Amino acid sequence: MRSRSFTIFFLLASLLFWLGPISCESSESGSRRVNPALVLSEQEVAELPSLTTGPAAFKFGFDLRNTPEEDARQYLPFLRYLSQATGLAFELRFTPRGHSLAEELAAGRVDFAAIGGLSLLAAQRQGLVTPLAQGKNGAGKTSYQAAIIVTPASKLQRITDLRGQRLALGDRNSTQGHLIPLIILHEHGLSLADLAAHSYTGSHAACAEAVLADRADACGLQDVMARRLADQGLARIIHWSKEFPASGIAAHAGLEAAVIARVRQALLDFAPQGRDADGLYRWEQTEMAGGFAPVVPEDYLELARWVDFFGLLAPPDTTGEGRP
Amino acid sequence: MRFKIRTAILLLLLLLLPAAGLAILGGANALISQVLEHEAADKAQLIVRTVSGLLSRQVIDGEKLSAGRELERLAAENPDILYAYLVDFDGRLFAHGFPQGFPRELWPPAEAVKNPPARAGKIACYRLGERPVCEISHPLIAGMSARLYLGFDQSGVAAAQQALFRRVAGITLLILGLSLALGWLLARRLSRPLEDFSRQLAAHEGGSPLARVAIPPGCPAEVAVMISNVNELAAEQGRLEKALRERERALKEAEEAGQVGLYIYDIQADTWTSSATMDRIFGIDADFPRTAAGWEELIHPAQRQEMRNYLAMIIREHQPFRRPYRIIRPADGAERWVLGLGEVEYDDDDGHPLFMVGTIQDITQQRQLEEQFRQAQKMESVGTLAGGIAHDFNNLLTAIIGYGQITLMEMGPDDPHRQNITDILAAANRGAHLTKSLLLFSRKQSSDRRPVNLNEVIGGVETLLRRMIGEDISLRTDLPPEPVPLLADAHQLEQVLMNLAANARDAMPKGGSLQLSVGRTELGDDFVAAHGYGRPGCYALLTVSDTGQGMSEETRQRLFEPFFSTKEVGKGTGLGLAVVYGIIKQHEGYITVESSPGAGTVFRIYLPLLRAEC
Numbered sequence: 029m030r031s032r033s034f035t036i037f038f039l040l041a042s043l044l045f046w047l048g049p050i051s052c053e054s055s056e057s058g059s060r061r062v063n064p065a066l067v068l069s070e071q072e073v074a075e076l077p078s079l080t081t082g083p084a085a086f087k088f089g090f091d092l093r094n095t096p097e098e099d100a101r102q103y104l105p106f107l108r109y110l111s112q113a114t115g116l117a118f119e120l121r122f123t124p125r126g127h128s129l130a131e132e133l134a135a136g137r138v139d140f141a142a143i144g145g146l147s148l149l150a151a152q153r154q155g156l157v158t159p160l161a162q163g164k165n166g167a168g169k170t171s172y173q174a175a176i177i178v179t180p181a182s183k184l185q186r187i188t189d190l191r192g193q194r195l196a197l198g199d200r201n202s203t204q205g206h207l208i209p210l211i212i213l214h215e216h217g218l219s220l221a222d223l224a225a226h227s228y229t230g231s232h233a234a235c236a237e238a239v240l241a242d243r244a245d246a247c248g249l250q251d252v253m254a255r256r257l258a259d260q261g262l263a264r265i266i267h268w269s270k271e272f273p274a275s276g277i278a279a280h281a282g283l284e285a286a287v288i289a290r291v292r293q294a295l296l297d298f299a300p301q302g303r304d305a306d307g308l309y310r311w312e313q314t315e316m317a318g319g320f321a322p323v324v325p326e327d328y329l330e331l332a333r334w335v336d337f338f339g340l341l342a343p344p345d346t347t348g349e350g351r352p
Numbered sequence: 353m354r355f356k357i358r359t360a361i362l363l364l365l366l367l368l369l370p371a372a373g374l375a376i377l378g379g380a381n382a383l384i385s386q387v388l389e390h391e392a393a394d395k396a397q398l399i400v401r402t403v404s405g406l407l408s409r410q411v412i413d414g415e416k417l418s419a420g421r422e423l424e425r426l427a428a429e430n431p432d433i434l435y436a437y438l439v440d441f442d443g444r445l446f447a448h449g450f451p452q453g454f455p456r457e458l459w460p461p462a463e464a465v466k467n468p469p470a471r472a473g474k475i476a477c478y479r480l481g482e483r484p485v486c487e488i489s490h491p492l493i494a495g496m497s498a499r500l501y502l503g504f505d506q507s508g509v510a511a512a513q514q515a516l517f518r519r520v521a522g523i524t525l526l527i528l529g530l531s532l533a534l535g536w537l538l539a540r541r542l543s544r545p546l547e548d549f550s551r552q553l554a555a556h557e558g559g560s561p562l563a564r565v566a567i568p569p570g571c572p573a574e575v576a577v578m579i580s581n582v583n584e585l586a587a588e589q590g591r592l593e594k595a596l597r598e599r600e601r602a603l604k605e606a607e608e609a610g611q612v613g614l615y616i617y618d619i620q621a622d623t624w625t626s627s628a629t630m631d632r633i634f635g636i637d638a639d640f641p642r643t644a645a646g647w648e649e650l651i652h653p654a655q656r657q658e659m660r661n662y663l664a665m666i667i668r669e670h671q672p673f674r675r676p677y678r679i680i681r682p683a684d685g686a687e688r689w690v691l692g693l694g695e696v697e698y699d700d701d702d703g704h705p706l707f708m709v710g711t712i713q714d715i716t717q718q719r720q721l722e723e724q725f726r727q728a729q730k731m732e733s734v735g736t737l738a739g740g741i742a743h744d745f746n747n748l749l750t751a752i753i754g755y756g757q758i759t760l761m762e763m764g765p766d767d768p769h770r771q772n773i774t775d776i777l778a779a780a781n782r783g784a785h786l787t788k789s790l791l792l793f794s795r796k797q798s799s800d801r802r803p804v805n806l807n808e809v810i811g812g813v814e815t816l817l818r819r820m821i822g823e824d825i826s827l828r829t830d831l832p833p834e835p836v837p838l839l840a841d842a843h844q845l846e847q848v849l850m851n852l853a854a855n856a857r858d859a860m861p862k863g864g865s866l867q868l869s870v871g872r873t874e875l876g877d878d879f880v881a882a883h884g885y886g887r888p889g890c891y892a893l894l895t896v897s898d899t900g901q902g903m904s905e906e907t908r909q910r911l912f913e914p915f916f917s918t919k920e921v922g923k924g925t926g927l928g929l930a931v932v933y934g935i936i937k938q939h940e941g942y943i944t945v946e947s948s949p950g951a952g953t954v955f956r957i958y959l960p961l962l963r964a965e966c
Contacts, residue, residue: 060478062485067453073445076459080443080497096408100493120496121441122412 085117086287089129089138091147091199093314094233096122102314103142105307113294116287128201133157136280140291142316144203144275145331150341156281158288159323161295163274163316165252170321171271174208175254177263178246179239187216187267194225196235196244200340204315205232207331208269209248210338239263252313273327275315295320357546361539369528369535380520384513389475392488392504399426399433400490400500407500408492411440416447423449426502434485435503443497455480477506484510545571549579604629610713617644617708619667619696626712633690633714635681652678652687667696667705676715689716721884723909728885731912735934738914739794742787749787752780789927792844793914793934799841801939803962806836806845806870806892813846817853817866824863825856825898831870836892837962844935851928852896852955858919859900859953869895874966875942875958886942890966891958899952908947 068076088107093099100120107118121138123129130147132138134155143151151157162170178184184193190213198205206228213219220226227244229235232253238244240262247263257263277295279288298304298319300311311317335341355363403426410419423436427449437448448454458480477486484506492498545568552565565583567576607613613630617623624642631637634650641649644663651659655677666673673694680687694710756777763770791797810829818827838845849868856866873893880886903911903918910916912933917926936943940960947953 060476062455062457062478062480064450064452064455064481066456067450068456068459069453072456073454076445077461078443079439079460079499095405096412097404097493100496104495119441125409125413 083117085119086139086283087121087137088118089121089123089132089141089143091123091129091142091144091202092231094231101309102311105309106311108307109298109304110291110294113297114287114290116290130154130201133278133280136282138280139283140277140279142275142314143278144201144315145273145328146203146207146335146340147201148276148278149328149332149335150201151278153341158279158281159325160277160279160288160292161320162276162323162327163314164318164321165274165315166301166312166317168318169271170274170327172204172274172315173251173271174204174212174248174269175251175265176209176212176246176248176267177236177239177254177257177265179242180261180264182245182264184246184266187212187218189266190246191218191222192224193245194227194243195220195223196238196247197226197228198232198235198249199230200228202232203272203275203331204250205235205248207334207338207340208272211334212248212267212269214338236263250315252315252317256313272331273324276323277316277320296322356543358536358539358543361535361542365532365535369531373524373528376524377517377521380524381517384516384520388509388513389486392486392509393475395432396488396490396500396502396504399430399502400492404490404492404500407438408498411438411446411492411498419447420449423447424451432505432508433502434480434483434505437501438492439489439497439499439501441496441498446498483507542572542575544568545575545579549575549582553582613712615694615710615712617694617710619705619708630712633688633712634679635683635686635688637683640682650679650682652680654678666694667708670696670698672696673708673710676719688714689719691715717882721882725884727909731933734914735794738790739796742790742794743796746784746787746791749780749784753777753784756780786925786927789925789931790914792847792938793927793930795934795938797934797938799844799935799938801839801841804838804840804842804845806838806840806894806959807831808835809840809842809845810849810868810870810894812842813849817849820850821853821857821866825860826865827853828865828867829869830867832872836870836872838892838939838959839962840939840959841935844938848932848935848957849896851932855928856896856898856900856953859898859902864899864952866896866898869897871895872961872966873958883942883944886958890961890964891941892961894957894959895954896957897952897954902947902949902951902953904949908945911945912943 088103088110090099090103093102099122103120107120110116110118118140121132123132128147128150129138129141129143130150131154133141133143133147134151134157136155140160141147141151148157148159163172164170165172176187176190184190195209197209200206210220213222225244227238229238232249235244235247235249236253236257239247246266251268254263254265258265277291279291281288296319298316300308300317300319305311403422407419407422410416410422419438423438426436427433435449437450437454438446440446445454445459475486475488477484479485480503485503486506486509487501487503489499489501492500548568548571549565565579565586567579571579607627607629611629611633613633614627615630616625622643624647626634626636626642631640634640636650640646648656648660659675659677662675663673665671673692673696676689676691678687679690691713692710693713694708696705697707697709698705756773760770760773760777763773788797810831814827814829821827853866856864860866871893872890874890875886875888877888880888907918912929913926914930915926916930919926933943936957936959942958944956945953946956
C-alpha cells in the first residue's frame, strides 16, 4: 500500500517534471520587455552613458591611407604594441571629413598622430605640437619620396607630358600626395594651372584608383604604394621625387612630459622587422616600415620653405615666386 | 524501503526517461535556437559588410542625419529587421532608425554599462511591445567600438521555433512513452517468473525441502539459471538437513544409551537449559526452576554445600567441572548418582564467566557395579586370608585333638585331669568346626562333587529344616517335577540350605514363612552387566525367601563377610552366610540377595546345570 502510494506520487512528480520545461519554453524570449512608446528626447540621447568600458585612453590620430577598415587593421596592432611598451592605453581616432589631422593634433582632440611633414608643419603653426620620432622605411632611411604614376598603357612618359592632362592628388594635407607632387611640377616648370584638371581624392589609394579607373591621367602619391602598383603591373612610374624627411609620430605638447618620454622611447624601441613583427598588419606598406629614428627639426626646414612657397598654410602662391 | 523489481524498474524509467526527455528537448531547443541565431548573425554580418564602409565613414565624419536615414532605409528594405541603430567610437548612440524616437528601455542603464554581465553575448532577445526581437550587434570596424545594432523580428522565427520544438517534443514524448511501455513489459517479463518462483517457494514452506521449483515457461535465461541453482541449493540443503537430522537422532540415541544429558548454564543470567535426557536423569519437568538454586535443591543435602563450593571454585579457578554427586529426584524421591562435567566460557575482554556447557550422566548403576566388584574383591581377599589361617589352625587343632585323644586313652577313668582333657578336646573340636567353616568359605575345603538332583538334596534335608526352623515358621517347597541335575557335593548343598534356613529363622523371631523353590534359568549378558560377574549359560535357580525383618543396605553389603553378624555376641559365629558364599563359589555358582528393612529377604542361588538344558 505504501509502495503504491509512493509510485503514484512519483508518477505525478514525473509528469510535472515533464511538463515544466515545455511550459517554460514558450516564455523564454519574453523575459525582458521594451516599451517602444517610451522614447528618449534629443537631450537625453546626448546624455546617454557610453557603452565603452575601460580606462581612459590616449587618442591616436592618422591620415586615411586606404579604407577605414584597412587603416584600422594596420594601426591597431601598432597601438597594442605601444600599450604594452608604455603601459598606457591608446585608441585609434579617424580624422573626420572637413577636419585636418594637424588641426586635431594642435587642438588636442588627438594626443598622438602619425603625421607627415606637411601636416606636422601645419600643426606646429596652429598649436603646441612636439615631433617624437621620424619613420624609417624598409631600408632604414628616414626619408621618402613621392612618385607620379600613369597606367601602363599611357602615352605619358615625362612630367612635362602632364601639361594639359588630368592629375589626381591625395589629401590636401598630405606631404607625398600633395606637397611633393607640387614640388615635382614646379621643378619641371609646371604648375596646377598648366594642367587640364587636378583633383584631391583624399587618400593615396583613391588617387591611384582614379588613374586606374581613368578618372585621371596621372597621380602623385607615396613611394611605397607607387612601387607596389608598379610591381604588380598596374601602374607605371614616370617620375620619382627627390628624398624628403619621412613621416613620423608627433604628440600634443600639452601632454605630461613623462608620457611623451615613454611614448618616444617606445617608438625608438619599436622593431617592426624584428621582435615586434608578430601581429602587425602590412606595416611594411607604411612610411615607418623600419621603425623610428630620433627626429631632427632641421630636416623639415626645406619642407617648411616649400610650404610657404606654395602657401599651403596660407593663401597659395600661384605666381611661382619665392621658390625655395 | 523495499520495492518489487517491477516497481523499481518503473520508477527508474520514470526518473531516467523524463531526464532523458528533458535533455533531448533542452538540446533540441538549444540547437534550434543556435541555428536560428547563427542564421540571424550571418544575415547581420552580411548586412554589416554591405553597409559598414558607408556607415563607418559617416560615423567618422559625424554625419548623423545621413546615417539615420541609412538605418531607416535598412529597416525598410529588410522586412525582418525591425530597427537599427549605430554606436560611435566612443560607445555613444550615434544614429538610429526609430521614426518615433529611440526607446528609453533599449539603452542599458548606466549601472549596467559600468558593470557589464560576465557573459555579455552578442545576441539579446526580448520583446519590443508584443513582438519578440533578437538584437544582434556587429562592429563596423574590427577591433573598434563603433557597432551596428540590428533588431530582428522573431515573430515568425519564434513561431517556427515553437512549432519545431513542439514537433520534437511530441516525437520525444512518443518515443519515451513507447520506452516506458516496453520497459514495463520487460520489467513484467523479468519479475513475473521471480514472483512465480517466490510463490512456489512459499508453497514449499513446511514441505519437503528437496521439492524442486518448476522453472516457469518463457522466463529469462538468467532467472532460469537462478531457479536451477536455487533448486540445486535446496536439494543440497535437504541432504544436509537429512544428514543433520540423522546425526541429531544418533546423538539423541547416544544420549539415551549413555544416559548423558546436556545442559547450558548462562552464568550471568543464572539460568540453564537442559536436554530431555537430562530432565529424565534429574527427574524434573518443564516447570522446575532452572537456576543455580534449583540445581542445588536437586543435590543430596549431604553434598549440597560441598557442590556449591565446588562450583564457585571451578569458576573462580578457571577449572573444568568434573565431579560425581548424589541427587534426589523430585519426580520419585529416588537417590541417584550423577557425574557432572562442564567447561566454563569466559569473556575475552573482562574475564567474566559467561556460560558453562556440559553433560550429566547417571552413574548410579556404574557405582553399584563398582561397589559389587569391590565387595567381590574384598570377599576374595578375606577368603584367601581366612583360608590360609584356617588351614594352619586346622593342622594345629588336628595335632591337639590327636594328642588329646591319645592322652585321654592313656588316662585312667578316675584320673583327676581327665575332665580337663575332655574340655580341651571339646574346645578343639569346636575350633576344628570353625576352621572347617572358614575353609568352606575360602573354598579350601575339598568337596566331593558328584551328579546330584537338586530336588532330591532339598527333599533329603526338608525334615531336618522343619525341625530346625521351628513350628512358628512355615516351610514351603516348590520343586519342579523333573530332576535338576547338578555336579555338586550334596553335603555342602545341604549345609547351604541349613545355614540359609537358620539365617531365616533368626530373621523371623515372631514366625513367618520360608519358601524354597527350584527352577531353571538362563543367565545372559544382562545379568553379567547388572552384577559385574557371571558367565552366561543354563543354571538351576534355587530361591530361598523369607518374610523376615529384612536388612538395611549396609547390612546387605557385608552379608557374606566372615564373622559379620548382626546378632548379639555369642549368639552366632558370623560364618553361616560366609560358608554359603564359599560353597556356592566353589560350585561355580552365584548368589544374590534382595532385601530391605521390613520386606523380607530373598536369596537366589544360581548353580550350573549338569546338562546345558535350560
